[in-house]
Amino acid sequence: MRVSFQHIGNMWVGLKAVADRIGFDMVVPPITSQRTLALGARYSPEMVCLPFKLTLGNMIESLELGADTLITIGQYGPCRFGYYHRVQEVILRDLGYEFELLKQSSGMLRMIRYFTGGASLREIFLAFRFGLAKLKALDDVERLVHKVRAVEQVKGSASQVFRDATRAIDEAKNYRAIKQAKLLHLQKLRDIPTISSVNPLKIGVVGEFFVVVDPFANMDVEIELGKLGVQVERPQSVLEWLDFNPFTLLLGLREKERSFKAAKPYLSRYIGGDGLQTVGEKVLHAKDWDGLVHIEPFGCLPEIMARNIMPSTVEQLPVLNLMFDEHTGRAGVINRLEAFVDMIKRKQKSHLDMRV
Amino acid sequence: MNIGIPRALLYYQYFPMWKTFFEGLGGEIVISPPTTKDIIASGASRVVADTCLPVKVFLGHVLSLIGKCDYIFIPTIRSLKSKIYNCSKFLGLPEMTRAVITDCPPILDVTIDMNKGMRNIYRAIDKLGRCFTRNTSDIKRASLDAWQVHLDYRRLMYQQSFIPPRAMETIAGLDDAGGSSSGTETSYGSPASTEPAIALIGHPYLLYDEYLNHRLIHRLEKAGNRVLTPEMLTSEELESASVKLAGTTYWTYGEEVVGAGEHYLREGADGIIGVLTFGCGPDSLMMEMVRRRASKLKTTPFMSIVLEEHTAETGIITRLEAFLDMINRRKRDGR
Numbered sequence: 193m194r195v196s197f198q199h200i201g202n203m204w205v206g207l208k209a210v211a212d213r214i215g216f217d218m219v220v221p222p223i224t225s226q227r228t229l230a231l232g233a234r235y236s237p238e239m240v241c242l243p244f245k246l247t248l249g250n251m252i253e254s255l256e257l258g259a260d261t262l263i264t265i266g267q268y269g270p271c272r273f274g275y276y277h278r279v280q281e282v283i284l285r286d287l288g289y290e291f292e293l294l295k296q297s298s299g300m301l302r303m304i305r306y307f308t309g310g311a312s313l314r315e316i317f318l319a320f321r322f323g324l325a326k327l328k329a330l331d332d333v334e335r336l337v338h339k340v341r342a343v344e345q346v347k348g349s350a351s352q353v354f355r356d357a358t359r360a361i362d363e364a365k366n367y368r369a370i371k372q373a374k375l376l377h378l379q380k381l382r383d384i385p386t387i388s389s390v391n392p393l394k395i396g397v398v399g400e401f402f403v404v405v406d407p408f409a410n411m412d413v414e415i416e417l418g419k420l421g422v423q424v425e426r427p428q429s430v431l432e433w434l435d436f437n438p439f440t441l442l443l444g445l446r447e448k449e450r451s452f453k454a455a456k457p458y459l460s461r462y463i464g465g466d467g468l469q470t471v472g473e474k475v476l477h478a479k480d481w482d483g484l485v486h487i488e489p490f491g492c493l494p495e496i497m498a499r500n501i502m503p504s505t506v507e508q509l510p511v512l513n514l515m516f517d518e519h520t521g522r523a524g525v526i527n528r529l530e531a532f533v534d535m536i537k538r539k540q541k542s543h544l545d546m547r548v
Numbered sequence: 549m550n551i552g553i554p555r556a557l558l559y560y561q562y563f564p565m566w567k568t569f570f571e572g573l574g575g576e577i578v579i580s581p582p583t584t585k586d587i588i589a590s591g592a593s594r595v596v597a598d599t600c601l602p603v604k605v606f607l608g609h610v611l612s613l614i615g616k617c618d619y620i621f622i623p624t625i626r627s628l629k630s631k632i633y634n635c636s637k638f639l640g641l642p643e644m645t646r647a648v649i650t651d652c653p654p655i656l657d658v659t660i661d662m663n664k665g666m667r668n669i670y671r672a673i674d675k676l677g678r679c680f681t682r683n684t685s686d687i688k689r690a691s692l693d694a695w696q697v698h699l700d701y702r703r704l705m706y707q708q709s710f711i712p713p714r715a716m717e718t719i720a721g722l723d724d725a726g727g728s729s730s731g732t733e734t735s736y737g738s739p740a741s742t743e744p745a746i747a748l749i750g751h752p753y754l755l756y757d758e759y760l761n762h763r764l765i766h767r768l769e770k771a772g773n774r775v776l777t778p779e780m781l782t783s784e785e786l787e788s789a790s791v792k793l794a795g796t797t798y799w800t801y802g803e804e805v806v807g808a809g810e811h812y813l814r815e816g817a818d819g820i821i822g823v824l825t826f827g828c829g830p831d832s833l834m835m836e837m838v839r840r841r842a843s844k845l846k847t848t849p850f851m852s853i854v855l856e857e858h859t860a861e862t863g864i865i866t867r868l869e870a871f872l873d874m875i876n877r878r879k880r881d882g883r
Contacts, residue, residue, distance in 0.1 A: 239832035239854075268798065270633040272829045275798045279833045282840055458647065461624070461659075463639040491598060493636040493829040497644055499596050504647035515598075 196259035198247035201405030206323035213319035221254035224408040242489035243402040270464030329374040341418025342392035392423040399487040467494030478507035490517040552617030554609030560752035565698035572690030573680035580609040583759040594648040601825040626661040634800040705779040747776040747812035750823035778808035809838035822852040
């Protein structure tokens with residue numbers, strides 16, 4: 193049995209660690225590329241959203257590498273994401289691939305036990321803890337990367353360190369190695385020469401989870417913002433999504449629950465996907481962010497609802513909306529980001545002038 | 549108290565029920581006029597461009613009710629079966645309406661969520677009734693009457709093969725004439741007839757909004773076809789067919805597409821037309837399931853019509869004519 197999965201941001205680092213620990217055969221699909229997108233888009237229904245196309249592309253590429261068992265994470269809910277795997281299964285079978293599809297709906301634990309080849313609960317728990325530790329280390333590095341990108345003297349240095357860090361953390365064999373890799377790269381980031389005189393703008397990147405955490409899908413929005421001297425704040429991450437820590441959940445400490453609460457006056461119910469969180473983040477961070485870049489795949493149901501509701505909030509915050517699908521051009525995205533950042537700067541300047 | 553009901557989205561499924569309920573509690577019903585170009589334009593002007601057409605139409609209807617009623621009834625149907633949810637657009641409908649139409653009359657909102665159990669639903673209905681009266685037994689009576697009317701309405705459709713507008717007329721007629729089953733006893737529901745049967749699959753707010761779908765049913769009937777719709781099947785038939793094609797239903801109103809599609813692909817229809825709107829999330833996947841099944845079975849021809857604001861009538865007519873020609877040729881050749 194050769195197990196494979198679909199890419200969601202940097203989740204592969206964690207899953208690979210799980211496979212290494214337990215010792216079952218896992219095919220990591222090639223990092224999402226233009227080819228993945230082209231393959232996915234060719235066989236997808238025309239009106240479906242971008243994550244469907246990308247994950248279908250991932251599935252095809254891992255089947256090409258000899259995978260015979262695919263893990264999907266579809267469940268139930270109002271968003272299309274949970275329904276993906278049923279259509280993807282039909283499409284792949286029509287293409288002639290033979291494979292087994294594991295669905296989360298048959299029970300998360302049973303699914304994990306199946307694809308790990310009947311590993312014991314203790315083994316599974318320890319392996320997943322190890323995987324999460326890697327994701328945690330990556331998140332810690334990435335948070336500093338966002339800060340450094342805004343002020344680095346040579347653009348691209350922080351991104352280079354982040355790439356190295358990803359590789360080092362991925363290769364780490366034990367907790368100590370993870371910690372060392374993390375500390376080493378945090379130090380490297382601090383050593384990057386910075387422009388000290390500027391006080392960078394703080395812009396939040398929120399929206400549909402998949403596109404937010406996948407740099408290919410969002411055309412490196414964070415890097416482009418960094419080039420413009422903006423410090424990116426990104427509350428959503430794979431780690432946050434996988435975090436089932438009962439304490440943070442119960443106490444409502446997670447960013448997600450806090451944003452749900454903040455959204456209450458404007459949208460009091462869960463509408464699927466991340467629509468509710470998007471509205472909430474705007475309200476929650478109206479004071480401490482200078483702007484918000486709202487990203488979503490074209491045609492995303494919950495985010496369209498969020499986009500309709502957001503302008504009516506009392507809390508004001510400039511919002512730029514970016515939609516992504518296979519026809520999105522990088523130049524168009526960069527152009528709009530530049531204009532958005534210019535607008536915020538001009539607005540803040542005119543406020544200062546008025547005060548004087 | 550005047551209660552405005554927009555002639556859009558869930559209207560076609562539940563209007564007789566809502567009417568009985570509100571009138572039983574002493575309210576008066578105001579329905580928005582049938583969809584027009586202006587209604588769509590006014591609704592579309594309030595929301596972002598890629599909002600789906602049915603929601604734009606809905607908002608247009610809400611706008612047309614402003615000044616004509618004291619309240620507007622916008623229910624939230626979250627879930628009708630455990631773990632099966634409705635599409636995002638339905639879940640946030642009252643809140644979105646409030647956000648984009650600031651001069652909207654107060655919204656009467658009831659949340660139906662089967663995941664929280666029947667008691668929760670009873671409580672929600674009771675709360676809705678309390679806007680009219682404090683008398684609990686009145687509310688109970690009105691809701692039981694309403695449910696009975698809904699069952700009658702559904703029965704008219706799956707037993708006598710009435711399409712919803714005709715079933716609504718009949719129910720209203722029963723009300724006035726005191727029980728005589730007068731009305732339009734036409735050829736519907738006589739499967740022995742030789743004319744081709746064309747099944748329409750899709751959501752009621754597309755199939756029965758004549759302006760939106762460019763009088764599709766009328767055109768089909770005029771061309772000598774018998775029209776079948778998802779409402780003419782019992783919910784058991786819909787559910788079992790739906791499970792056969794795509795496993796348990798995923799969206800609350802998914803059976804109208806997947807269930808009806810699978811059922812009519814197997815029996816009863818000479819051709820199937822899937823009607824959907826551009827940008828509809830659930831339909832983008834469910835129609836694909838039906839389309840792929842149709843191309844695999846190769847028993848019943850399938851065509852889909854995608855509607856949006858810019859859909860031209862001529863385009864639809866041309867495609868419809870070609871499709872019907874093909875069906876007639878197949879029928880003549882005895883295939």
